[in-house]
Amino acid sequence: MLTMTTSTSTNHNFASALTERQLEASFANIDWHAPWLYHLSQLDYLSKTISSLSRSSDNQANLDRRIDDNQQTASIAKVLNQALTQQGAADTQSLPRTKPSADNYPHTLQFVPQDTLPEGQGYEQFIGTTGKIPTRDNLHDLFNGSIWLTFPKTKAMLNYHHMLEIAKQGISERRGRVRDTITVxxxxxxxxxxxxxxxxxxxxxxxxxxxxxxxxxxxxxxxxxxxxxxxxxxxxxxxxxxxxxxxxxxxxxxxxxxxxxxxxxxxxxxxxxxxxxxxxxxxxxxxxxxxxxxxxxxxxxxxxxxxxxxxxxxxxxxxxxxxxxxxxxxxxxxx
Known part of the structure; x- marks a missing residue:
């Protein structure tokens, strides 16, 4: 028997939010030298910053010393935005964007706190129409952000197909084969x-x-x-x-x-x-x-x-x- 991990929620409820104490423990368990992490973009920055964050008794104060960003931005969103900026500077390229659907246009990606997502609006739809990626302070969203950093075109393409299907079928519990394939x-x-x-x-x-x-x-x-x-x-x-x-x-x-x-x-x-x-x-x-x-x-x-x-x-x-x-x-x- 094979174990798989998939989502059953349309609105990005893939993992319950963790308490700050659980968050610190989870971060400390990351083996940044694991071979399956070597391909991640900005790995050195992410590993050093997250390791420092997980050791700190005051997460927000520690991040504020390391990252010059909006005081209201959630911790993991801060880390990912800084990694995104550093990546763009290193590659001398513009920051990655969404792939627009028919009635939209490209948006530059930005990680934002989870509570930025308006109540009742779908996660994928919000990303597609704003370029903003709602991000919680947990491992799941840290790794989601790291994949956005590493494979931005593919992630944008997947979100684009979510948008196409939402335009056809709306948002419901039954997502259909296309969205199921995307999610898996x-x-x-x-x-x-x-x-x-x-x-x-x-x-x-x-x-x-x-x-x-x-x-x-x-x-x-x-x-x-x-x-x-x-x-x-x-x-x-x-x-x-x-x-x-x-x-x-x-x-x-x-x-x-x-x-x-x-x-x-x-x-x-x-x-x-x-x-x-x-x-x-x-x-x-x-x-x-x-x-x-x-x-x-x-x-x-x-x-x-x-x-x-x-x-x-x-x-x-x-x-x-x-x-x-x-x-x-x-x-x-x-x-």
Whole structure:
């Protein structure tokens, strides 16, 4: 059996708000050296600031010393806005924007306190029409913001498709296949990037031996990337990142496969992520435009089975656990 993390709320009620005491404890449990975090943009700044925040007995005073921002802005929103500004300055590019729907225009992204969201307005609709991302002081929203920093085009594309569906169907408890697919990937998604089509096809076919075990030497190490690697996994789902604070073998991502040339693995981290954000946003746009799209088109991937993600998976016996690495149906191939 595979464990997944998905949302059941339309208005971003993905996790209950934590008390300040719980927030501090949760932050202190983040292992910033975990391989599944290496790809996050502004990782050094986030790790140092959040670590300092979690150690402080006075969270707000500590942040005010480190961040020059509006006194009324919630703590995590402050951290993420500063990271966004630093990222824009480092890349010498304008800040990322939303993708506009037919009756709207692009908005520059900004993280704001959760109570900025007007009562009764949908979370995705608010982002699409204002560019403001309501953010609570908890792990879930910290990781959501970190994915906005890392994959801004893809996150904007997902929100755009939410907006299209809301325009068609309104907001109701039944979101439909498109929004269900968006939510599963947004919360729990991962991207397998590979220059070897056989690895991607094996993953889609639940062939763990030929996707994860036998080609192990061709898998990239996140802390020491190699130009000779042929496969790597990057986590997109922010709820999955939250779950990985306490790693469990059954945790399962819902993945897409992006095929690349070997040149991809010679790129720097920043170049890889920028390229991948472009490719992934195109992939998700095409996928979500399909009339029969369903979350079942996302390939299950037991995330701790990714080579070098977890020390125990160095043993072949790790993959013999059929409770986690089960057989399953065949799926459409990646691109």
């Amino acid at each position: 990937f947004d919360e729990n998604g991962a991207i397998l990037v590979t220059s070897d089509t056989s690895i991607g096809e094996a993953l889609i076919d639940f062939d763990w031996q030929n996707s994860l075990v036998k080609p192990r030497k061709y898998w990239d190490k996140m802390d020491n990337p190699s130009k000779d690697a042929k496969a790597a996994v990057y986590i997109f789902g922010h709820a999955l990142l939250e779950q990985l604070i306490a790693p469990r073998k059954p945790l399962c991502a819902h993945s897409v496969v992006i095929h690349v040339s070997q040149d991809f693995f010679a790129l720097s981290k920043l170049e890889r992520i920028s390229y991948l954000d472009d490719k992934l946003s195109e992939y998700m746009n095409d996928l979500l435009a399909q009339s029969g799209v369903t979350p079942r088109q996302l390939a299950p991937l037991p995330i701790l089975g990714v080579p070098y993600f977890w020390s125990d998976n160095s043993e072949v016996s790790f993959y013999e656990d059929t409770f986690v690495f089960r057989s399953g149906r065949h799926r459409p191939k990646g691109r």
